[in-house]
Amino acid sequence: xxxxxxxxxSNYGIMGKCFSLAVLKxxxxxxxxxxxxTPAQELKAGFTRFQSVIWALYFKEFKIRLGKSKTGxxxxxxxxxxxxxxxxxxxxxxxxxxxxxxxxxxxIGSGFIIYLxxxxxxxxxxxxxxxxxxxxxxxxxxxxxxIFARFILEMWLHMIASILLFASxxxxxxxxxxxxxxxxxxxxxxxxAMLSLGIGLLLGIYGTFYESVGKTxxxxxxxxMIMSGVIYSMNDLPQRGREALSWNPIVHLISAFRxxxxxxxxxxxxxxxxxxxxxxxxxxxxxxxxxANRFRLIQK
Amino acid sequence: MIHLEHVSKYYATPSGRHWVLNDVTLTIPDEARVGVxxxxxxxxxxxxxxxxxxxAPNKGKIIRxxxxxxxxxxxxxxxxxxxxxxxxxxxxHIQGLTRxxxxxxxxxxxxxxxxxxxxxxxxxxxSSGMRARLNFAIAMAFDFDCYIIDELTxxxxxxFRQKSAAAFHGKRxxxxxxxxSHNINELKKECNMGLVLFNAxxxxxxxxxxxxxxxxxxxxxxxxxx
Numbered sequence: 001x002x003x004x005x006x007x008x009x010s011n012y013g014i015m016g017k018c019f020s021l022a023v024l025k026x027x028x029x030x031x032x033x034x035x036x037x038t039p040a041q042e043l044k045a046g047f048t049r050f051q052s053v054i055w056a057l058y059f060k061e062f063k064i065r066l067g068k069s070k071t072g073x074x075x076x077x078x079x080x081x082x083x084x085x086x087x088x089x090x091x092x093x094x095x096x097x098x099x100x101x102x103x104x105x106x107x108i109g110s111g112f113i114i115y116l117x118x119x120x121x122x123x124x125x126x127x128x129x130x131x132x133x134x135x136x137x138x139x140x141x142x143x144x145x146x147i148f149a150r151f152i153l154e155m156w157l158h159m160i161a162s163i164l165l166f167a168s169x170x171x172x173x174x175x176x177x178x179x180x181x182x183x184x185x186x187x188x189x190x191x192x193a194m195l196s197l198g199i200g201l202l203l204g205i206y207g208t209f210y211e212s213v214g215k216t217x218x219x220x221x222x223x224x225m226i227m228s229g230v231i232y233s234m235n236d237l238p239q240r241g242r243e244a245l246s247w248n249p250i251v252h253l254i255s256a257f258r259x260x261x262x263x264x265x266x267x268x269x270x271x272x273x274x275x276x277x278x279x280x281x282x283x284x285x286x287x288x289x290x291x292a293n294r295f296r297l298i299q300k
Numbered sequence: 301m302i303h304l305e306h307v308s309k310y311y312a313t314p315s316g317r318h319w320v321l322n323d324v325t326l327t328i329p330d331e332a333r334v335g336v337x338x339x340x341x342x343x344x345x346x347x348x349x350x351x352x353x354x355x356a357p358n359k360g361k362i363i364r365x366x367x368x369x370x371x372x373x374x375x376x377x378x379x380x381x382x383x384x385x386x387x388x389x390x391x392x393h394i395q396g397l398t399r400x401x402x403x404x405x406x407x408x409x410x411x412x413x414x415x416x417x418x419x420x421x422x423x424x425x426x427s428s429g430m431r432a433r434l435n436f437a438i439a440m441a442f443d444f445d446c447y448i449i450d451e452l453t454x455x456x457x458x459x460f461r462q463k464s465a466a467a468f469h470g471k472r473x474x475x476x477x478x479x480x481s482h483n484i485n486e487l488k489k490e491c492n493m494g495l496v497l498f499n500a501x502x503x504x505x506x507x508x509x510x511x512x513x514x515x516x517x518x519x520x521x522x523x524x525x526x
Contacts, residue, residue, distance in 0.1 A: 032301035033330050034366035034445060048396055056393030064381050137377035138370050139353040140394050295356045299311075 049140050057132065057141070057149030065153070077161045080116055081168060084109040087231045099233050100264045103175045110177070110261055111230035113162045114254045117192040118199070118228075120154045122221055125200030129208045129297060136298050143297040144290055147204050151197050177261040184260030187272070188253045191279050195249060198283035205289050208297060229254050234267035242269050249275035302351050302368070302446070302478075303327045304502075307360035309346060319500035320346045321357070326504045328478065328493075330366070330445075335487035335508050336480045337515040338497035339522075344480045345371070347497060348450045351478060366445030372435050373450035373480070380424035384415065384434050387423055391438045405441050412467070413437035433460055440467050447477040484512055 037045060066073055084105060091097075091104045099107045128150035129143045136143060170176045179185065207214035225231070228250040234242055245251050246269040253275050255266045290297075307324045310317040320343030328334055328351075338344045348371040349355040350362060370377055378387045388409045392402040410419050413434045418426060426434070439447065447468075468477075478495075481487055487494070487508055494511020495504050498518050505511040 030301070030303050030327060030363060032365035034301060036365055049394075052396040053394050056390050059393065060379065060382060060386065060390055063386060132379070134376055134379050135390070137349075137354055138391070138394055139368070298355055 050145070053140050053142075053145045054149050054152070057135070057145055058153055060132075060135075061128075061149055061153045073157075076157050077164060080109065080112045080158075080161050080165045083112050083116075084165065100235065100258075100262070102258075102262045102264060103173070105169055105173065106175055106177060106262070107233070107258070108231055109165050109169065110258055111228075111254050113158075113165065114188060114192050114257050115225060115228050115230045115250060116161075117155070117158060117189065118196050118250050118253075119224070120151075120158065121196035121199035122203065122217060125150045125154060125196065126203035126207045126214065128200075129204045143204070143208075143294065144201065147197075147201050151193075151200060155193055155196075178263065179261055180263040181260040185257050186260075188257040188260065191272075191275055192250070192253050194283055195253075195275070195279040198279060198286045201286035201290060202282065205286070205293055205297065209293075224248075224250075227251075233264075234270075235265065237267075239268070242267055246271070246274075249278045301328065301330045301363075301365040303363040304350075304357075305361040305363065307350070307357045307362060309343070309350060309355075309357045321350075321502060322500035323360075324502045326495075326502060328476075328495075328504065331476050332478075332493045333472070333476055333491045334478045334493045334495050334504070335491035335511065336478060336495045336497065337484075337487070337511055338480075339519070342497045343500075344497055345450055347502065348448050348478070348480060352448050367443075368446045369439050369442070369444040369448050371448045371450045372439045373432065378423045378431065378435060381422055383422055384413065384419040384426075385410070387434065388438050388441075392441075395442055409434075409437045409441050412440060412463075414463075429457060429460070436464055440464075440471070443471075443474070445475055447471070447475055449477060449479040449481075451480055451482070488512070 065076075087108045088105045091099075091108070097104055125147060128146040132141075132146040135141050135146075166176065203214065203217060207217075227245060227248055229245065229248075230250075234245070234251060234255060237245070246267075252270055252272050255270050256272050256275075258264045259266050304321075304324050304326050307321055308319070309321040310319045312318075336344055336347065346355065350357060352368055352371050353362070353364065354370065379390070382390065385406060388406045389402060392405050397405060413419065413430075413436075415426075415430050415433055418430055419434075423431065423434070479487065479491065491508040493504060493506060494508040494515075495502060496511050496515045496518070498515070503514070505514065
């Protein structure tokens with residue numbers, strides 16, 4: 001078989017100015033009439049590309065969310081409220097109106113606000129890669145962009161849903177959090193979002209490769225809500241129970257949020273730094289996993 | 301200009317690696333109009349994806365200069381749940397157009413694609429011909445230095461073929477293209493270079509006639525063995 005020959009652009013009589021792109025080992029210069037980009041320009045072009053792709057995907061996700069069924073978007077916005085009402089009703093039936101001197105509705109609602117942020121990292125953020133696989137045929141669109149776009153959209157929707165939750169409680173029952181430490185609340189939300197992105201990217205990568213990963217994770221995270229201290233106070237648990245649950249970072253995040261919103265006392269094993277480190281670790285691992293698999297993902 | 305430097309590409313299959321390209325070095329010059337020849341399954345589409353930068357080689361390096369389109373043709377790059385209009389808007393968005401530019405571009409795409417009411421219906425309801433029309437119209441709305449065309453005309457009807465040929469003629473002054481087609485007459489008419497992909501080797505020939513000759517020789521060689 002004949003070897004491929006190197007055809008030099010200048011052999012084909014290109015008129016005008018030529019730019020040298022690279023010099024090969026055998027001293028053949030590759031030239032083109034198109035000016036090569038400097039590293040700074042390349043970086044800028046890369047950033048512009050990233051920005052426009054994320055926007056494009058964001059609009060697309062929003063449109064599909066809206067277009068598929070109007071009820072879909074209402075469900076997203078009302079999910080925390082509905083979850084709160086259902087669980088609080090159980091508490092109210094067994095005649096408990098307050099938990100740690102906070103109205104049951106507020107207490108449960110605040111738990112769902114944090115829990116649902118992390119939950120979005122299990123579904124629907126990881127499914128972004130698969131459901132956008134056709135758009136990966138555009139050279140500029142990378143698998144990670146689909147995850148980012150979905151993440152941004154989900155966080156936005158969740159923020160509106162959370163505001164809706166507090167607002168409806170204020171309108172209907174006249175209760176509201178006192179926010180003695182609002183900064184701590186934002187910290188808890190920020191760490192939860194980071195954890196959500198890390199989990200979302202990691203599950204997105206391996207869920208795309210192996211279908212069973214997504215299914216398995218969804219089955220095993222069924223009891224996650226109960227194990228995250230969303231619907232009860234950690235302080236009501238015996239020490240052994242608390243110790244076991246404190247492996248779950250969501251427990252710490254919810255405790256931090258409640259501390260910031262209502263001034264409740266965190267449980268004995270509370271350690272927000274653990275949640276911070278774990279979130280950074282998972283996010284780091286997910287980026288490494290993405291970097292290692294970035295081309296394989298496109299082929300899938 | 302696209303330069304492939306010792307590029308290898310393979311897919312992992314249960315029976316070992318399937319090589320699409322094995323240590324290929326070639327340069328496609330700025331103003332080349334390349335016709336790509338190769339039997340089914342030789343990896344022409346993969347090669348197009350490599351040229352466009354959608355896929356990456358397992359080994360080696362690809363240097364590109366100038367803007368290069370995505371592989372047009374079988375229209376895999378469109379999202380089934382989005383309408384034609386939304387797909388057009390998406391493409392405009394990722395090219396970084398401003399809002400006003402997007403508006404006029406989308407109108408232009410709608411006119412060119414000429415698929416009537418289907419433009420506002422989800423792409424999954426399209427026939428393959430309509431998909432190709434829309435995909436082609438979207439790509440034509442932007443000025444690329446090099447267009448990558450993967451069996452585009454195989455599905456279009458006569459009117460569309462004439463239309464796309466006319467549109468392409470206008471672009472040809474400024475842009476080059478790389479075209480996959482099994483229609484040898486069409487390639488003969490339009491191309492000035494030929495690329496033959498066979499047994500994981502890609503060879504570029506400075507004239508399309510030479511490439512066609514070589515390709516037919518390969519096919520004849522291959523036949524008696526089977």
